[in-house]
Amino acid sequence: MVLSAAVGTASLHCASGSSSLFRDGTRLVLIIFLICSSLWAATGFVATLIDPTAASGCQAAVAIASGFDQLARIMLEEFLFWSMNSNVRASFGILFPQAVIVLRFILGGIFVGVQRPQFKPVCVGTTLVIALGVAVLAADAFIVLMLCIRASSVGIFRDVSERTADRDRSKALIVVTLSLAVWIAVRGLP
Numbered sequence: 001m002v003l004s005a006a007v008g009t010a011s012l013h014c015a016s017g018s019s020s021l022f023r024d025g026t027r028l029v030l031i032i033f034l035i036c037s038s039l040w041a042a043t044g045f046v047a048t049l050i051d052p053t054a055a056s057g058c059q060a061a062v063a064i065a066s067g068f069d070q071l072a073r074i075m076l077e078e079f080l081f082w083s084m085n086s087n088v089r090a091s092f093g094i095l096f097p098q099a100v101i102v103l104r105f106i107l108g109g110i111f112v113g114v115q116r117p118q119f120k121p122v123c124v125g126t127t128l129v130i131a132l133g134v135a136v137l138a139a140d141a142f143i144v145l146m147l148c149i150r151a152s153s154v155g156i157f158r159d160v161s162e163r164t165a166d167r168d169r170s171k172a173l174i175v176v177t178l179s180l181a182v183w184i185a186v187r188g189l190p
Contacts, residue, residue: 026082030079032075033079047124050122055117076180097146108136147180
Protein backbone atom coordinates (compact mmCIF):
# COMPACT_ATOMS: atom_id res chain seq x y z
CA MET A 1 0.00 0.00 0.00
CA VAL A 2 2.86 2.39 0.82
CA LEU A 3 4.51 1.61 -2.50
CA SER A 4 1.29 2.26 -4.41
CA ALA A 5 0.67 5.56 -2.60
CA ALA A 6 4.22 6.78 -3.20
CA VAL A 7 4.24 5.82 -6.88
CA GLY A 8 0.79 7.38 -7.37
CA THR A 9 1.83 10.63 -5.68
CA ALA A 10 5.04 10.88 -7.67
CA SER A 11 3.21 10.09 -10.92
CA LEU A 12 0.59 12.78 -10.34
CA HIS A 13 3.24 15.31 -9.44
CA CYS A 14 5.37 14.42 -12.47
CA ALA A 15 2.34 14.75 -14.76
CA SER A 16 2.02 18.38 -13.66
CA GLY A 17 5.68 19.13 -14.38
CA SER A 18 8.55 17.11 -12.96
CA SER A 19 10.98 20.02 -13.10
CA SER A 20 9.24 21.49 -10.06
CA LEU A 21 10.26 18.48 -7.97
CA PHE A 22 13.80 19.72 -7.54
CA ARG A 23 13.06 23.43 -7.28
CA ASP A 24 13.53 23.73 -3.53
CA GLY A 25 14.68 21.79 -0.49
CA THR A 26 11.20 21.00 0.79
CA ARG A 27 10.18 19.25 -2.39
CA LEU A 28 13.48 17.41 -2.58
CA VAL A 29 13.01 16.09 0.96
CA LEU A 30 9.47 15.01 0.04
CA ILE A 31 10.75 13.17 -3.04
CA ILE A 32 13.42 11.43 -0.95
CA PHE A 33 10.67 10.42 1.49
CA LEU A 34 8.57 8.98 -1.33
CA ILE A 35 11.53 7.07 -2.75
CA CYS A 36 12.58 5.71 0.66
CA SER A 37 9.05 4.68 1.60
CA SER A 38 8.62 2.98 -1.78
CA LEU A 39 11.89 1.09 -1.41
CA TRP A 40 11.02 0.20 2.20
CA ALA A 41 7.69 -1.28 1.11
CA ALA A 42 9.21 -3.11 -1.86
CA THR A 43 12.03 -4.56 0.24
CA GLY A 44 9.59 -5.61 2.95
CA PHE A 45 7.48 -7.39 0.34
CA VAL A 46 10.49 -9.14 -1.17
CA ALA A 47 11.49 -10.28 2.34
CA THR A 48 8.24 -12.23 2.60
CA LEU A 49 9.35 -14.32 -0.39
CA ILE A 50 12.72 -15.33 1.08
CA ASP A 51 13.21 -19.01 1.85
CA PRO A 52 13.31 -19.68 5.64
CA THR A 53 16.68 -21.44 5.26
CA ALA A 54 18.33 -18.33 3.74
CA ALA A 55 19.36 -16.49 6.90
CA SER A 56 21.85 -14.20 5.15
CA GLY A 57 19.28 -13.15 2.54
CA CYS A 58 16.79 -12.40 5.30
CA GLN A 59 19.43 -10.38 7.20
CA ALA A 60 20.14 -8.29 4.12
CA ALA A 61 16.44 -7.69 3.48
CA VAL A 62 15.84 -6.74 7.12
CA ALA A 63 18.77 -4.30 7.15
CA ILE A 64 17.77 -2.66 3.86
CA ALA A 65 14.08 -2.40 4.79
CA SER A 66 14.91 -1.03 8.23
CA GLY A 67 17.29 1.52 6.73
CA PHE A 68 14.69 2.77 4.25
CA ASP A 69 12.07 2.87 7.04
CA GLN A 70 14.31 5.03 9.20
CA LEU A 71 15.23 7.33 6.30
CA ALA A 72 11.57 7.71 5.31
CA ARG A 73 10.59 8.71 8.84
CA ILE A 74 13.40 11.23 9.13
CA MET A 75 12.66 12.72 5.70
CA LEU A 76 8.96 13.11 6.55
CA GLU A 77 9.85 14.80 9.85
CA GLU A 78 12.26 17.12 8.02
CA PHE A 79 9.66 17.88 5.34
CA LEU A 80 7.12 18.86 7.98
CA PHE A 81 9.62 21.02 9.82
CA TRP A 82 10.69 22.84 6.65
CA SER A 83 7.08 23.27 5.54
CA MET A 84 6.32 25.00 8.85
CA ASN A 85 9.49 27.08 8.67
CA SER A 86 7.73 30.34 7.80
CA ASN A 87 10.98 31.96 6.53
CA VAL A 88 12.44 32.86 9.93
CA ARG A 89 16.10 33.54 10.64
CA ALA A 90 18.38 30.96 12.19
CA SER A 91 17.65 30.92 15.90
CA PHE A 92 17.40 28.44 18.75
CA GLY A 93 13.85 27.62 17.60
CA ILE A 94 15.23 26.56 14.22
CA LEU A 95 18.60 25.07 15.17
CA PHE A 96 17.43 22.94 18.14
CA PRO A 97 14.90 20.91 16.11
CA GLN A 98 17.49 20.42 13.38
CA ALA A 99 19.99 19.13 15.96
CA VAL A 100 17.32 16.75 17.31
CA ILE A 101 16.66 15.46 13.77
CA VAL A 102 20.40 14.93 13.20
CA LEU A 103 20.62 13.00 16.48
CA ARG A 104 17.54 11.01 15.43
CA PHE A 105 19.33 10.18 12.15
CA ILE A 106 22.34 8.86 14.07
CA LEU A 107 20.08 6.91 16.44
CA GLY A 108 18.25 5.45 13.42
CA GLY A 109 21.56 4.31 11.92
CA ILE A 110 22.50 2.53 15.13
CA PHE A 111 19.00 1.04 15.28
CA VAL A 112 19.41 -0.41 11.77
CA GLY A 113 22.69 -1.99 12.89
CA VAL A 114 21.03 -3.99 15.68
CA GLN A 115 18.22 -5.42 13.57
CA ARG A 116 18.29 -9.19 13.22
CA PRO A 117 16.20 -11.52 11.07
CA GLN A 118 13.54 -13.79 12.43
CA PHE A 119 11.13 -16.09 10.62
CA LYS A 120 7.54 -15.84 11.90
CA PRO A 121 6.69 -17.66 9.35
CA VAL A 122 8.22 -15.14 6.93
CA CYS A 123 11.35 -13.02 7.20
CA VAL A 124 10.82 -10.12 9.64
CA GLY A 125 13.17 -7.91 11.60
CA THR A 126 13.59 -7.96 15.34
CA THR A 127 15.53 -5.65 17.61
CA LEU A 128 18.41 -7.00 19.66
CA VAL A 129 18.43 -4.04 22.05
CA ILE A 130 14.89 -3.17 23.13
CA ALA A 131 16.08 -0.02 24.93
CA LEU A 132 17.40 1.32 21.61
CA GLY A 133 14.03 0.65 19.97
CA VAL A 134 12.32 2.52 22.80
CA ALA A 135 14.78 5.41 22.37
CA VAL A 136 13.98 5.62 18.63
CA LEU A 137 10.25 5.57 19.40
CA ALA A 138 10.68 8.26 22.08
CA ALA A 139 12.78 10.41 19.73
CA ASP A 140 10.08 10.19 17.05
CA ALA A 141 7.39 11.08 19.59
CA PHE A 142 9.48 14.04 20.76
CA ILE A 143 9.88 15.25 17.18
CA VAL A 144 6.10 15.01 16.62
CA LEU A 145 5.62 17.04 19.81
CA MET A 146 8.13 19.63 18.51
CA LEU A 147 6.25 19.75 15.20
CA CYS A 148 2.96 20.39 17.02
CA ILE A 149 4.58 23.18 19.06
CA ARG A 150 6.08 24.61 15.86
CA ALA A 151 2.70 24.46 14.13
CA SER A 152 1.15 26.36 16.99
CA SER A 153 3.90 28.99 17.13
CA VAL A 154 3.81 29.79 13.39
CA GLY A 155 0.00 29.95 13.30
CA ILE A 156 -0.89 26.72 11.49
CA PHE A 157 -3.77 26.00 13.88
CA ARG A 158 -4.91 29.63 13.70
CA ASP A 159 -4.98 29.51 9.89
CA VAL A 160 -7.36 26.56 10.01
CA SER A 161 -9.70 28.03 12.61
CA GLU A 162 -9.80 31.54 11.10
CA ARG A 163 -10.18 30.28 7.51
CA THR A 164 -7.28 32.30 6.14
CA ALA A 165 -5.85 32.01 2.63
CA ASP A 166 -3.38 29.37 3.87
CA ARG A 167 -6.16 27.24 5.36
CA ASP A 168 -5.81 24.30 2.93
CA ARG A 169 -2.02 24.21 3.29
CA SER A 170 -2.31 24.36 7.08
CA LYS A 171 -4.91 21.58 7.14
CA ALA A 172 -2.65 19.43 4.99
CA LEU A 173 0.30 19.98 7.34
CA ILE A 174 -1.84 19.05 10.35
CA VAL A 175 -3.14 15.90 8.65
CA VAL A 176 0.38 14.81 7.62
CA THR A 177 1.68 15.45 11.15
CA LEU A 178 -1.16 13.39 12.63
CA SER A 179 -0.47 10.68 10.04
CA LEU A 180 3.19 10.63 11.12
CA ALA A 181 2.06 10.20 14.73
CA VAL A 182 -0.19 7.30 13.73
CA TRP A 183 2.63 5.73 11.68
CA ILE A 184 4.97 5.94 14.67
CA ALA A 185 2.36 4.52 17.04
CA VAL A 186 1.34 1.68 14.71
CA ARG A 187 4.86 0.80 13.64
CA GLY A 188 6.12 0.87 17.22
CA LEU A 189 8.94 -1.48 18.02
CA PRO A 190 9.67 -3.84 15.16
